[in-house]
Amino acid sequence: MMKRLRSLKFLFKDKLTSMASAILILFIFLAIFGPWVAPFPKEGKGTANVDNSYIGPGFKHLLGTDELGRDLLSRIIFGARPALFIALAVVGFAAVIGTLLGLIAGYRGGWIDSLIMRVSELFLSFPPLLLSLVAVTFLGPGLINALIALIISWWPWYARLIRVEASIVKSRPYVEISAAMGVPDRIIILRHILRNVTTPLIVQIAADLGTVILAAGSLAFIGLGAQPPAADWGLMVAQGRNLIFDQWWISTFSGMAIFLAVLAFNILGDALRDHFDPRIARQ
């Protein structure tokens, strides 16, 4: 599996995937080097320049300015970092928690399996965004609280996925023989089972990154995520909403940033799945 991952050629296998990879590389570059490449770094960070309010897209401000006179391009560049951070953090934490619980449930079975699965079903019985909304209502608005809320609603998907894969791998002869030979459970889980569930895990992670950006943007849009003056794409769409008829560029360009990031992650998720599962690729 790692060999397959080492060759990154699949990221440029066709025009669509190449375009998605290029977008993603651009966003990663902006997330790292944003403060150095943004044309107006102070404004990107949030400092107002009220005398420049509502300037339309033009030579000086390529994407225009917002209601506080901040350069929109700089704001969008600064927004790349929190967007990628929240996507990676939510999916990362959810995957770690879900994988751990899924491995325990799938390998041990019995009452512990039932307990973990019933708890995960309880979480899954709510739509993810609704559950996040409830959580963030209790925790209070803010980027970190939105992150926690999203992790709460995301981990059960990983727990169920890994549990199914673990229970399949567990019944394979080499695992049964290892157990019969007295190899400790910890070693069996790490060496045999975890290795064999990595492929579906990576595919799921790639597919989820875009969805998490959208969910975090939705929370910010309704005021429960990042707070002003943070450069957050969802928040920027919300701030431009009341101005959509006269100052269309604010919501439009920040919405486009979300759209491109989600699209890129989804295309790459598909490419990753095809890469690891040649049967689907052939279809």
Add this chain to the structure above:
Amino acid sequence: MSFKSRFSSPKIRLIAITTSALLAIASFAVPNAAQAASVFKVATSAAVTTWDPVQSFSTEAFYMTNIYEPLLWKNPDGVSPEYAPALATSWSSSTNGKTWTFKLRAGATFHDGSAVTSAAVKASLESSKKIGGAGFIWDALKTIDTPSDDTVVLNLSYAAPMDLIASSTYGAYIVNPKSLDAVAKDSKYYESGKDGGSGPYTISSYKAGSSVVLSAYAKHWATTKPAYSTIDISIVADGITAQQMMTSGQVDWATNIPLTSMTSFKRNNKYSVIKYKSPFNYVGYFNTLRAPLNNPKVRQALSLALNYREITAVGGQGYATQARSAVPAGIYPYDPATPQYQMARTKAKQLLASAGVKDLTIKITYASENSAEARFVPLIKDAFEAIGVKAEVQGILFNQQWAAAKKDPANAQDLFIVKYWPTYSDAGVDNLWSLFHSSTKPFFNLSYWKNTAYDKLIDEATELSGSDKAAAQKLYSQAMVILYNEAPGLYLYDEAQVSVVPKKFDIPKYNINYPFSAFFAGVKLSS
């Protein structure tokens, strides 16, 4: 025979002409009947926090003024006489201003058909004083006499302007005693949208958070009946959605158009954009219980850090002026001589240094549903950071913001941003008292500030305002200077009311005394 040739027949043409003429005559002959059965559709953000007219102290005033009536209405500024009779047709006060007599309207009835009597007035005012959301307005009221069914005598402990108080937006409605009894037995009595009013409209249906339908009350005392028998109101929190509903014709009128949309409405010849003076005022409360905000020097420094020009421009979008103290411009006891803070960041830094402040972080809360606050609060953060003070901003729903501030003052926010307006047109009795007078339990005094000199001035001025308004004004002015020097709050800006009115309709002028209300009985098609 073709369609055209069929209509060319002289006989058919005669029938067609006669029919058209009859239809035209009919449409001219019965305009009132057609209009009386018509529906006026409205979109508003006004939420209903309670249907209880005694408890009401929030945005449901939008509906209440159509369902309930006080003894008097206060006319819009500039309209003479100052008051219009509502349930009282005449009124007078004793020379010392401590006894007020109101003569009730003959023929006024509640929506169940029972008469509005002096006993109902007494029960309503006593209930309001005892448990009302705005019960404080009746502070001067000692006893109520009812010498006859149509006469009410209010006996006061000190002279107070009872004509003004009796025409308040909140706490002055006369309620059917049967409803008062019912709610005493069952606190949820009003929840489904029942009413005990006598106004020109009654609640026909209510879907919480979604819609209110009002129907004209046929036995209302007014000789001119409402042009619209049904008012169909959609509760739409979002201004831009309300705007789209109005421009697409889904509703006839939207009351919550965002200020940011005014430029496009000014260009649209179907609408008039009208700017009125309003009692809306934005202030911020510093948490004076917590160090270093308990030091006036620190509060002054933070006040000096703000760029008021930018905050006013961004928040008010050209429809606001910088505030002087906590009294909105044009509302008694506004004083144009009250000093204002202006941005002076060097002086602010010096004040902070002299107070020994280092590494200060201020937690700011604002009402997330208020788009103006969402616009200007980042400017406050910028201003604080410019003098070396960090700021964390949290936008939460007003009810949550308010509940958190009241619950645990010592651990609550450092700066609370609020939009405030007086209960009736006296910002001395309300704004200056409610916002900054000390109280044992915080309600709207969310700076938790205690200043004996200020309290004394406000108490004296409140008692004087009924008998000697000029003397009260002097005391209020002194109190406002204390507010400036001690800076328990930030005095941000006074916002104008901007209404977008479809030219197709005649809609009653905005009345500053009822800032959250619309009077639907006066709505008609434009002539």
